[in-house]
Amino acid sequence: MTKEEEEFRQLLKEISILDELEQLLDWDSQTHNPEAAAEMRSDVVAYISKLSVDRQTSDKMAELLNKFSKNPDLLSEDGKKIYRRVNREFNIQRKIPNDDAAEYSKLLSKAQAVWVKARRAKDFNIFKPYLKQIIDFNKKFIGLWKTTEQTNYDVLLNHFEPGMTVAKLDPIFATLKQAIKTLMNKLKTGIEPNDQFMHRYVSKVTQEKISRDFITRLSFNYEQGDLDISEHPFTLGLNRNDARITTRYDVHDFQMSLLGTIHEAGHAIYEQNVDPKWARTTLSGGTSMGIHESQSLFNEIMIGRNYYYWIKEYPRLRELTGETFSDIDFETFYRGFNTVHPSLIRTEADPITYILHIIVRYEIEKAIFNDDISLDNLNQIWNEKYEEYLGICPQNDTEGILQDIHWAGGDIGYFPSYALGHLYAAQFLHAMKQDFDVDKALAEGNINLITDWRKDNIFQYGCSKDPNEILMDATGEELNPDYWIQHQNEVYKYVYQLN
Numbered sequence: 472m473t474k475e476e477e478e479f480r481q482l483l484k485e486i487s488i489l490d491e492l493e494q495l496l497d498w499d500s501q502t503h504n505p506e507a508a509a510e511m512r513s514d515v516v517a518y519i520s521k522l523s524v525d526r527q528t529s530d531k532m533a534e535l536l537n538k539f540s541k542n543p544d545l546l547s548e549d550g551k552k553i554y555r556r557v558n559r560e561f562n563i564q565r566k567i568p569n570d571d572a573a574e575y576s577k578l579l580s581k582a583q584a585v586w587v588k589a590r591r592a593k594d595f596n597i598f599k600p601y602l603k604q605i606i607d608f609n610k611k612f613i614g615l616w617k618t619t620e621q622t623n624y625d626v627l628l629n630h631f632e633p634g635m636t637v638a639k640l641d642p643i644f645a646t647l648k649q650a651i652k653t654l655m656n657k658l659k660t661g662i663e664p665n666d667q668f669m670h671r672y673v674s675k676v677t678q679e680k681i682s683r684d685f686i687t688r689l690s691f692n693y694e695q696g697d698l699d700i701s702e703h704p705f706t707l708g709l710n711r712n713d714a715r716i717t718t719r720y721d722v723h724d725f726q727m728s729l730l731g732t733i734h735e736a737g738h739a740i741y742e743q744n745v746d747p748k749w750a751r752t753t754l755s756g757g758t759s760m761g762i763h764e765s766q767s768l769f770n771e772i773m774i775g776r777n778y779y780y781w782i783k784e785y786p787r788l789r790e791l792t793g794e795t796f797s798d799i800d801f802e803t804f805y806r807g808f809n810t811v812h813p814s815l816i817r818t819e820a821d822p823i824t825y826i827l828h829i830i831v832r833y834e835i836e837k838a839i840f841n842d843d844i845s846l847d848n849l850n851q852i853w854n855e856k857y858e859e860y861l862g863i864c865p866q867n868d869t870e871g872i873l874q875d876i877h878w879a880g881g882d883i884g885y886f887p888s889y890a891l892g893h894l895y896a897a898q899f900l901h902a903m904k905q906d907f908d909v910d911k912a913l914a915e916g917n918i919n920l921i922t923d924w925r926k927d928n929i930f931q932y933g934c935s936k937d938p939n940e941i942l943m944d945a946t947g948e949e950l951n952p953d954y955w956i957q958h959q960n961e962v963y964k965y966v967y968q969l970n
């Protein structure tokens with residue numbers, strides 16, 4: 472290794488250590504902090520975060536990246552992969568003037584507090600001036616980042632899903648909108664499953680036992696992670712040997728904690744199985760929001776809602792819950808477990824209508840950045856789209872445009888990653904089925920076969936491959952929504968007993 476690459480790796484190691492510290496504080500805040508601790512804790516987080524950003528945008532970093540761009544032979548093969556990613560992020564950060572960065576960061580923390588207030592008052596108008604400032608800042612930044620072939624909104628999509636564009640997404644979302652409409656109409660002609668039993672009482676202690684038991688058999692490794700409780704479930708990948716997850720329990724909704732834990736475990740096993748050679752290089756986590764979400768959703772939807780999986784697991788669930796489901800046969804259980812109810816709230820949506828929630832947000836974000844629409848009636852536009860696509864209309868802004876915190880945190884262009892996660896997951900499942908009998912593996916509880924495929928094709932690479940490279944190498948084809956459409960049609964044909 473050249474002296475330059477050694478210096479580069481040393482700098483990245485320091486950044487990675489600082490980032491890990493910051494994340495550890497975040498874990499503590501979200502799981503164990505006393506309520507009054509928030510303010511003083513934010514001083515600590517801000518300080519450590521600054522130390523990391525200073526290194527990321529330092530002159531030393533600029534000098535090294537400049538050397539590597541002129542002379543790539545200073546880097547090993549792995550070093551070149553690290554350089555590609557670091558250089559991309561460096562250019563994003565370094566182009567923003569320091570004063571703007573500081574002002575924007577202050578604006579975001581204020582905006583999140585205002586968003587909470589606006590939600591309480593159910594009034595978008597309270598949040599609107601802050602949203603406008605956030606959007607204006609982003610428009611200014613886009614001017615600094617944009618390449619000639621990108622649309623404004625492409626620039627934002629790229630931050631979360633490198634390589635993603637409106638040109639790719641528009642036709643995919645148009646296809647999905649039509650396919651979901653057709654499927655939802657079909658479901659109306661089917662036999663509505665009985666799902667009353669889904670609300671039966673299951674104690675928190677039992678639910679925790681179930682969660683722990685189920686994810687163990689889905690390859691979650693407790694020596695490299697843990698399960699805790701928080702208000703909003705999340706995964707924290709500190710490093711491959713410490714990937715922690717949280718869940719929450721509702722005694723009348725065992726599905727929420729079970730599928731929620733299975734979902735987060737999908738994020739965690741990704742982190743736990745990245746090749747150790749990428750540790751402390753910034754390539755050690757999942758490669759993008761969309762691919763990360765594809766792995767949690769693979770767990771939750773492709774496995775956690777799978778017929779063959781439940782053939783194996785339902786007896787286990789019954790055993791762990793005593794008499795609770797003793798009168799519910801497998802058929803009734805499986806169909807009830809997969810009932811579809813359109814909801815106004817994205818995070819409570821079923822796997823089919825979920826995509827529509829994302830399309831609403833995508834169309835609005837795209838219109839703001841590519842067509843410069845006014846924010847004045849944005850809540851109206853939101854409600855009209857819900858009426859049109861989901862057939863339900865929010866009664867107030869809290870049920871509507873104010874439901875997600877993302878915009879208040881400056882995360883614009885982020886939502887499509889969730890939909891991409893669903894589509895990638897279905898495409899991965901299709902590819903996996905070409906290699907071995909996945910249904911048989913699930914019915915026999917042979918999860919290792921499935922995890923090994925995911926390790927070989929996805930997990931091990933960390934961020935060393937871009938999302939599209941992962942997808943192309945694993946499935947041999949560009950993103951194709953047909954696999955998701957086929958999969959869901961098959962599942963719900965059975966659940967709703969369609970002809």
Ligand code: ZN
Nearest residue numbers: 734738764767
């Ligand atoms: Zn997730």
